[in-house]
Amino acid sequence: MKLKLVRISKIALAAALLCAPIAAVATSSNIISAKTAANKKTPYHYSTKAxxxxxxxAGYSFKLPNAAKGALYKPNGKPYGKKSLKKIVKSNTLFKAKKVRLIHNNVFVDLVSKNGKFKGYTSYINGIYNKNLDNPKLQPLIEAELGVMTAKVNQNPTADLLGQAQxxxxKLTxxxxxxxxxxxxQLKEFVEYGTVAETPVLLIGRYPGSVVEK
Structure with missing residues (x-):
């Protein structure tokens, strides 16, 4: 699986950062009102603690998708150097999420590497991806689940698509x-609540924007 940075749509990004249902967000000018209206209908299911x-x-299941500047920041706020980032990506260093933080409507996740050499924080939206996205046996399930989420976002029926995912x-063992x-x-929680926090852990890195490419 090749890795790449992709441009996330303004609609998806705004909704993700605010933890509001994506379908409820139309433009950046109505983010606040959309969030308020959405919360009246659909209570936010996850606190940052949950x-x-x-x-x-999920344990040590996450990787950095690239070695671009700012891909990982140290706890003191300084970015890791290019040499360290290249080493992290090349060696497929695994990270565990330690804490989710919402700062100025941005979602950050604190990480620690399995080997204990690296720790810090990065963007939840495009800074990490689940290692299991590389598993060829899971590809049909991944695509089926993304189909369910797309239908939910577009306010289309999800029952048949959910059945396909099931x-x-x-077929798996x-x-x-x-x-x-x-x-x-976790997908069923997303269907019910529709916010980015309900994204199945398996799909982190593919939703709301993709940082990986087959």
Whole structure:
């Protein structure tokens, strides 16, 4: 799987940063009113504490998608150097999420590497991706789940698409089946609440914008 940075649409990014349903956000000029209206209909399901717990349970499952400047910041706010970032990406260093933080309507995640050599923070939206996105056995499920999320965002029916995702999950065995079952549970939360916090952990890096490419 090749890695790349992609441009996230203003609609997706604004909705993600505000943790509001994407379909409710039309333009940057009505972000506040859209968030307020959305919250009246759909209460925000995850607090930052619960969101942190959700990501932390995934363990050392996250990678940096690139070695661009600012891809990872140290706890003191200084960015890691190019040499360190290249080493992190080249060696496929795995990270665990320690804390989700909302700062000025931006979503950041604190990370620590499995080898203990690197820790700091990056953007949740385009700064990390789930290592299991590289698993070829999970690709049909991943695409099916993204189809459900797209339908939800576009306010289209999701029942049939969710059924397709469940069928793909039923074909899996072993560790992939375990990953699939958890992802489906989280997908159903997204269908109900529709905010970025309900994104299945498996799909981090593919939603709301993709930082990976097959």
């Amino acid at each position: 969101w942190t717990k959700k990501l932390a349970k 069928n793909e999950a039923a 072993g560790k992939e089946k375990k990953i699939a079952d958890l992802s489906l549970k």
